[in-house]
Amino acid sequence: MSHSITTIGVCGGGGTMGAGIAIVAARAGFKTISYDRSPDSLASARKQTSQFFDKSVERGKMKPELRDEALARLTITSDIAELGACDLVIEAVFEELGVKHALLKQLDEVCPDHTIYASNTSTLSITEIASGSKRPHNVVGMHFCLPAQLMKLVEMSAGILTSPETFKTAWALTEQLGQIPVETRDDPGFILNALLVPFNNDAIRAVEAGVAEAGDIDKAIKVGLGYKMGPLELIDLIGLDTQIRLCEAFYGVTLDPRASAPPLLRRMVAAGLTGRKSGRGFFNYGSNAMFGA
Ligand SMILES: NC(=O)c1ccc[n+]([C@@H]2O[C@H](COP(=O)([O-])OP(=O)(O)OC[C@H]3O[C@@H](n4cnc5c(N)ncnc54)[C@H](O)[C@@H]3O)[C@@H](O)[C@H]2O)c1
Numbered sequence: 001m002s003h004s005i006t007t008i009g010v011c012g013g014g015g016t017m018g019a020g021i022a023i024v025a026a027r028a029g030f031k032t033i034s035y036d037r038s039p040d041s042l043a044s045a046r047k048q049t050s051q052f053f054d055k056s057v058e059r060g061k062m063k064p065e066l067r068d069e070a071l072a073r074l075t076i077t078s079d080i081a082e083l084g085a086c087d088l089v090i091e092a093v094f095e096e097l098g099v100k101h102a103l104l105k106q107l108d109e110v111c112p113d114h115t116i117y118a119s120n121t122s123t124l125s126i127t128e129i130a131s132g133s134k135r136p137h138n139v140v141g142m143h144f145c146l147p148a149q150l151m152k153l154v155e156m157s158a159g160i161l162t163s164p165e166t167f168k169t170a171w172a173l174t175e176q177l178g179q180i181p182v183e184t185r186d187d188p189g190f191i192l193n194a195l196l197v198p199f200n201n202d203a204i205r206a207v208e209a210g211v212a213e214a215g216d217i218d219k220a221i222k223v224g225l226g227y228k229m230g231p232l233e234l235i236d237l238i239g240l241d242t243q244i245r246l247c248e249a250f251y252g253v254t255l256d257p258r259a260s261a262p263p264l265l266r267r268m269v270a271a272g273l274t275g276r277k278s279g280r281g282f283f284n285y286g287s288n289a290m291f292g293a
Contacts, residue, residue, distance in 0.1 A: 003114045005173050007031040009086035011093050011103055013076065014041025016239070017120055018092035020148030023049055025090075026074040027062075027149075028177045033075045033082050042076050049074070052149060084110045088173060090142060092120040095249055100124070101132030108134050116166050118142035122193050123249035126186045127159035136161040140170045143190055144179070146238055152180045155190040188253040197250050198258035200243065201265075203231035207282070208264040214282040236281035240265055240274045 008025040012018035013034030022034040022045070036042045053070060056062040062070075075082065083089055089107060093099050100119065107117060117139045119129050130139035141157035154174045158167045174181040184190040189197060203221075207214050218230020235243050247261035268274075268281065275281030 003087055003169075005030070005087040005116075005169065005176075007033065007086045008173075009083040009089035010034045011083070011089060011091040011107075012036055013092075014038050014043075014045045015092055016242075017144060017146065017148055018090075019045035019048060020146070020150075021090055021092060021120065021144055022074060022076075023052060023070075023149040024144075024177050024179065026070045029073070030177075031073050031075075031085075033077060033086060035077050035080055035083055037078060037080075039078045042078060046076050080106055081110050083107065084112070086111060086115055088116040088118060088170065090118045090120060092144075095122060095124065095245055097124055097128060097132075100129050104129070104133040104139075114138075116140060116170055118170055120144055122246060123189055123253065125159070125188070125253075126157050127161065130159045130161060137163040138166050140166050141184075141186060141190070142170060142174065143192070145192065152178075153192070154179045154181050155184045155192060156181045157184050157186045157190060159186050189250055193246065193250065197243075197246055198256060200231045200235050201247065201258055201260070201262055204235070204262045204265050207232070208262055232282040236275035236283055236285075238275070239277055240269050240281050244269055 008030045010018050010022045010025065010032065013022050014036035018034065018036065022032050025032040050071065053062065053067040057064050057067050089111065091100060091103055093103055104117060113135070115138065117133060119126060119139065119141055120143055121129060121141065122143060126139060126141040130136035133139055136159065139159055140162050143155040145151035145153050156171060156174065171181050182191065188194065203217055206212065206217055214232045218232050221227050221230045244261045244265060247259055251259040272278055273280050276285050279285050
């Protein structure tokens with residue numbers, strides 16, 4: 001039987017994606033419980049979330065009373081038992097199968113039978129993730145884009161054992177969140193990363209080969225193809241360290257040489273140039289703020 005979704009949980013709520021997804025859920029009117037095992041990450045997410053809503057008010061995109069209501073709907077906790085109240089939990093913990101399996105095992109203990117588990121994985125298989133739960137029929141892929149609080153796309157995929165009911169409910173919920181769902185097969189990288197990871201690496205290799213300066217490569221892509229952001233600017237936003245992790249996960253399942261991390265990317269990360277969050281990547285930034293961009 002289908003349950004209506006009133007309370008949404010986010011796991012990894014202190015992380016880059018989790019913090020943004022919690023904003024999306026609370027902003028759309030859902031009671032939202034954001035859980036992370038790291039209290040420090042949660043404290044920083046709480047601060048950045050308030051700053052994001054304040055900026056939305058300053059820019060006239062949100063009324064002050066709606067900001068206050070959204071913040072009041074958001075609970076931030078490092079106690080996983082609080083997720084027992086959730087009808088749907090979106091996990092955005094580290095991109096490691098073992099970590100996701102361990103989390104699902106814990107969720108099976110605290111969540112009721114009807115709770116849907118949505119994974120925000122970028123590269124892992126939904127079917128494999130689902131095998132970590134006693135309820136694989138409740139597991140579905142819901143891949144948000146960075147920054148989740150600004151980007152509308154959610155790639156949705158069903159694993160082999162995902163029930164049609166779970167997929168349908170998660171799809172409807174995605175629309176209620178004000179997002180735009182697109183269906184994709186449970187395939188490495190889904191649509192976006194399958195195309196983007198090799199493309200971004202090609203841009204890094206073009207810098208490495210001296211084809212052009214980083215700024216000119218991005219300018220050519222933006223002016224010539226009408227993209228809002230160049231690939232190197234985008235990698236700075238994603239984080240160069242995250243790009244390496246994406247490459248490693250993606251290369252691991254596809255063995256596509258274009259998906260392997262370029263040596264320049266590894267050298268830059270070794271030097272601490274991880275992109276906007278460190279103030280420098282392919283470009284220099286006056287501020288390292290990632291939220292409210
Ligand atoms: N960064 C991106 O551009 C991006 C985009 C789309 C999807 N994703 C996916 O989202 C997920 C998270 O990525 P991220 O970049 O936000 O990572 P992140 O490292 O910024 O955050 C992960 C968070 O999960 C927490 N965590 C780890 N294990 C946990 C556990 N067992 N229980 C509770 N909390 C736990 C960590 O403390 C951390 O705060 C990954 O699956 C990734 O593939 C990332």
